[in-house]
Amino acid sequence: MKKKYFFLMMIVSICLFLIGAAAAVVYTPASFNTNPAEQLFTIKRGTSARAIAADLKAAGLIRFEYPTYLYFRLFNKPIKAGTYKLSSAWSVHTLCAYLQAGKQELIKVTVPEGLTLSKTAAILEDRQVIAADDFLAAATNKALLQSYGIPGSSAEGFLFPDTYFFSYNETADRVITAMLDNFFSKTAGIPHFPDDPVQRYEAVILASIIEREYRVPEEAVKIAGVFSNRLHIGMGLQSCATVEYILTEIQHKPHPDRLLNRDLEIDHPYNTYKWRGLPPGPISNPGMTALYAACNPEKSSYLYFRLEDAAAGTHIFTKNLTEHTKAGAIILKRAAGR
Known part of the structure; x- marks a missing residue:
């Protein structure tokens, strides 16, 4: 009897030891x-x-x-x-x-409005989300673009500027998809945003130019009105932003401090000083302000605008070349008097 009791106590002791050891490990x-x-x-x-x-x-x-x-x-x-x-x-x-x-660590990435495809890729690589080359390859995937009804050769213009949270093991396709889904989700609430893929692409191209031209949000619809008026009468958009796109994104030159006359003569389809109508594709990824303006331009008789106050970012809007030239002279005179 004593042996059985002793054996039982040994088993209990061993079990308690194992339980304690397991608890210590855990x-x-x-x-x-x-x-x-x-x-x-x-x-x-x-x-x-x-x-x-x-x-x-x-x-x-x-x-x-x-x-x-x-x-x-x-x-x-x-x-x-x-x-x-x-x-x-x-x-x-x-x-x-x-x-x-599944409490994964996420990478917070803020993509500002008006960035190009290549600059967006650089930000994502810098934040260690995805390699820039992989991102650019996914952004030009024809099958992916077709699935979203994007007729262009890349996702330029449709990568919605926003703050994103990506995991460390994202694929390029998942990153592009997240940005495209965000674009279509946000633009669904914009009045008069086109459903037709071709008209939508044209609206995005125009918005991408407006994005690079406006500085004060309230003026975006006025600038859109100027461009719409020019398109309506077959006048060139004459946007400096499109020439800057050629220099920096196509010719891979540093961003110029100012454009020279020879820059305006560059023979390229994106040069809206040489060619009428919209350029072949977007020149940036526009935000909500520019996208809204492109679809809802302010009705006016303005055909010109020029920067009035560099610090404030405001423009003077005029109806003809004479007024436009006169406004420029007034601005120069005012600057000289400071």
Whole structure:
């Protein structure tokens, strides 16, 4: 009887020891540093629980690999792929709960209004979201463009300027899709925004020019009105922004401080000083103000505008070349009198 009792007590003691050891493994952190640096930890899609435990051990985020693997299997909840910010001060229990909740670390990226495709790609690469070349390749994917009804050769003009949150394992297609989806979601609320793909593309081209021309939001619809009037009578848009696009995006030259007469004579379809009508494609990715203005231009008799106050960003609008020239002389006289 005493032997059976002793044997039973041994079993109980062993069980209690194992339970205590397991609890120590599960609830004891890998490091007792009170303020350890957090580190990024990536789990690729399809990685097994055993491999995840091994990687956590190699990264110094856990003490024991196999007990951690058993703990993962015991609760049998899926661990979501992605990149996480983890700490060695966390217990296996806390770490496991965090991974199973899928609380991925995201990269916040703000894409300003009026950037070109190449400059957007540079920002995304700088923020380590995606390589610029991969982004540019996805932005010129014909099948993807066709699925969104974009008739151009790239997604230029349709990459909506906004703040985005991307994961560390994004693909170029997912990034482009997120920006295109955002564009169509936002523009759905713009009055008179075209449904027809060709008319929509023309509206985006015009908006991309307005985006690069206006400085004061209230003037965007007035500038749109000037361009609409010019298009209606077959007059050239004569937008400096289109010439700057040729110089910087096509000829890959530095942004000029000012345009020279020879720049205005560049023989290129995007030069709206030489060719009437809209250029072949957008010259930037416009925001809501410019997109609204392109679809809702202010009705007026204005055919010209010129910058009145560089600091304030305001323009003078005139109806003919005589008034336009006179306005320029007044501005020069005013500047000379300062």
